[in-house]
Amino acid sequence: MPSYMHFGQADLLRIRFAVSPLWETQSAVRILKRPDRHGYHLPWLRRIRRAADELDLTALWLLMPQRGHSPDFLGPPPIGPAASFEEEIAAVRRADPEAARHDMAWALSCTPGASDSPQGRAFVADPARAVRELADAMECAWHTLVEPDWPRLRALLEADVAFHSRRLAETGLEGLFADLHPRRRWSEGTLVLTTPGDHVRDLGGQGLMLLPSVFCWPDVVTGFEPPWQPTIAYPARGIGALWAQPTGSAPEALARLLGAKRAAVFLALDEPAGTTALAQLLGLAPSSVSAHLSVLRDAGLLTARRYGHQVLYERTPLGIALAVSSHPVAS
Structure with a gap:
């Protein structure tokens, strides 16, 4: 009822x-x-x-x-x-x-x-x-x-x-x-x-x-x-991918542009996330993830917003366009 x-x-x-x-x-x-x-x-x-x-x-x-x-x-x-x-x-x-x-x-x-x-x-x-x-x-x-x-x-x-x-x-x-x-x-x-x-x-x-x-x-x-x-x-949104492990390398063109690890960080942001969660997901050191996030934010691909005790990062419209274009379209 x-x-x-x-x-x-x-x-x-x-x-x-x-x-x-x-x-x-x-x-x-x-x-x-x-x-x-x-x-x-x-x-x-x-x-x-x-x-x-x-x-x-x-x-x-x-x-x-x-x-x-x-x-x-x-x-x-x-x-x-x-x-x-x-x-x-x-x-x-x-x-x-x-x-x-x-x-x-x-x-x-x-x-x-x-x-x-x-x-x-x-x-x-x-x-x-x-x-x-x-x-x-x-x-x-x-x-x-x-x-x-x-x-x-x-x-x-x-x-x-x-x-x-x-x-x-x-x-x-x-x-x-x-x-x-x-x-x-x-x-x-x-x-x-x-x-x-x-x-x-x-x-x-x-x-x-x-x-x-x-x-x-x-x-x-x-x-x-x-x-x-x-x-x-x-x-909550996104639980279907909650326990997913990294599936491999970033698309080749994006990896050449950003570097493999920075591209992996960028592509992991399908939902807003913080440094610690990304580090755990990707198996990288938090300091390394933090450095990559800073570069991506300075380049205008990410935006950062504080929520509670942590900072959440998400893609800007430019970042969304780049992420979409990096995946080949199925014919």
Whole structure:
């Protein structure tokens, strides 16, 4: 059934984006439980499988039903546009035990038999202890599953934010929401989402947080209940190439013009990216990538824009024309 988010005038002024390492961590944990969602992330799954097998994720999985409510306190809306995992997990540890008890009981009721399981009963009987144990499990999952790849993931998420911020400026809310996901549409002050759940939320002046996610594909996730910040998590752009490795050398003519490594850096910028992400993708030293980016920017082929703690590079119209012309046209 559709879900509805009703906007007032104040809410229209409070639409913002954020990136959350905690959200990506709980989404990564959920993927390990859902083999049907492995498609885009097989290279990552193969690489982390042995380490993941050593994690005990049963407590977290118990609170992640196939359909229905997952505890808001365990995967909350971001506390800021670029909070660290340490800041976010500290907020989880501060969760009110009684609110957590209600949150966990609701999630357990969505999986047959979970409420009567020994662990489910223990969660409800001692929610303060459950919060500590769940936060510990989430922190272990972060260090094992997400932290090693966080620079690459963060770069993709921040590139998505940069793209959709421009779309908001160019097309307004209707164009933005149409771009984010085919399951959502804007209609006379209401955002309508085609989701498995049934959810109605009056934003009440809190506005809306938009959260790009690598691991939530293909779902759009909403349903945060008051007093939580109204939030929608949606699949980030570009995840199809997220785990791709360099496929070879740049086209010969472009390599002669720019040099092989500089051409590789230039052609890797199909989406805005930062120095660290490009260095990891191409197997080059960050200092070398930084030098190439500076030359390309000075030549008018790239533009640079600061987002949070890093600088994102993308092609200028001249750079786009050069990139397109460097690929032979199939006859």
